[in-house]
Amino acid sequence: MNRKKPEPMQVVKQRRDGALTALAASIPYAQFLGIEFERRGDELTSTLKYDDKLIGNPMLPALHGGATAAFLEVTAVIELSWASLWTDIENGTIDVDTLGPDTLPRLPKTIDFTVDYLRSGLPRDAYARARVNRSGRRYASVHVEAWQDNRSKLFAQATGHFLMPSRDG
Amino acid sequence: MIDKPEFAKVFMEAVPHNNALGMKLISVGDGVVETEMPYDERFIGDPKTGVIHGGVVYALMDASSGTAVIAHKSNPVSTATIDLRIDYMRSATPGQTIRARAECYHVTRTVAFIRATATDDDRDNPVATATGTFTVEHAE
Numbered sequence: 001m002n003r004k005k006p007e008p009m010q011v012v013k014q015r016r017d018g019a020l021t022a023l024a025a026s027i028p029y030a031q032f033l034g035i036e037f038e039r040r041g042d043e044l045t046s047t048l049k050y051d052d053k054l055i056g057n058p059m060l061p062a063l064h065g066g067a068t069a070a071f072l073e074v075t076a077v078i079e080l081s082w083a084s085l086w087t088d089i090e091n092g093t094i095d096v097d098t099l100g101p102d103t104l105p106r107l108p109k110t111i112d113f114t115v116d117y118l119r120s121g122l123p124r125d126a127y128a129r130a131r132v133n134r135s136g137r138r139y140a141s142v143h144v145e146a147w148q149d150n151r152s153k154l155f156a157q158a159t160g161h162f163l164m165p166s167r168d169g
Numbered sequence: 170m171i172d173k174p175e176f177a178k179v180f181m182e183a184v185p186h187n188n189a190l191g192m193k194l195i196s197v198g199d200g201v202v203e204t205e206m207p208y209d210e211r212f213i214g215d216p217k218t219g220v221i222h223g224g225v226v227y228a229l230m231d232a233s234s235g236t237a238v239i240a241h242k243s244n245p246v247s248t249a250t251i252d253l254r255i256d257y258m259r260s261a262t263p264g265q266t267i268r269a270r271a272e273c274y275h276v277t278r279t280v281a282f283i284r285a286t287a288t289d290d291d292r293d294n295p296v297a298t299a300t301g302t303f304t305v306e307h308a309e
Contacts, residue, residue: 029214063252
């Protein structure tokens with residue numbers, strides 16, 4: 001058996017984190033809202049850092065439904081793009097060193113997005129994870145869940161359909 | 170008797186997130202509002218094209234819909250989104266103000282049903298449409 005030697009961990013991490021950073025940084029509105037991504041293997045978790053400008057009901061106070069929706073949509077799009085790029089990132093087809101706004105593949109386009117508001121969003125950080133239920137050549141369906149203090153108590157969830165970017169640029 | 174347009178204006182514009190996105194209330198009718206939000210580079214979703222992020226349009230639709238509920242003649246004092254679905258028909262043209270029209274077309278004692286449309290300068294081709302349900306809270 002002539003098995004390929006595993007790559008050093010740092011090389012693998014650097015490549016994956018580099019790709020994720022480039023992907024997340026490619027959406028100015030995600031920066032404006034304060035959305036960050038963390039990775040464990042291929043699993044992504046996004047954080048919406050609390051800020052006063054995210055408040056939608058000053059009396060309660062509660063997060064704005066629009067801010068929550070955008071947070072969920074960004075999480076869904078990044079997860080979908082990440083999942084479809086994963087193979088290319090792993091086998092080196094995508095050169096992470098040159099990955100920037102001009103070289104990144106186009107992001108999937110949202111066709112529709114439906115948000116369920118389960119309880120009001122508290123004025124503190126929120127977290128979300130997305131699951132790609134189906135990703136075809138042209139269309140994809142993604143489910144997203146968001147929570148704050150307690151993972152099992154979601155404050156919002158969403159389902160969206162997306163148009164995949166054409167693979168030939 | 171409360172001043173409906175004034176109450177709706179406060180409801181729309183006193184909200185920090187609506188303010189951060191530059192939303193303005195343009196007109197108020199019975200359960201119908203028109204709003205707008207100017208183009209801003211911080212709201213871009215795709216730097217290659219300069220098109221604003223769908224999430225910004227969603228926020229305008231959500232805020233406008235809630236304000237349409239407040240503007241309904243049954244006089245709700247507060248409302249919250251139960252669910253809202255948005256359909257993105259096309260990309261908004263970069264540089265143009267987004268306008269939304271939200272209509273609360275049916276209200277029960279507890280639930281308000283809304284629909285909304287967003288356009289840019291090309292008024293005949295909507296950028297997005299939305300439908301949703303909202304809670305209705307009346308004064309005790």
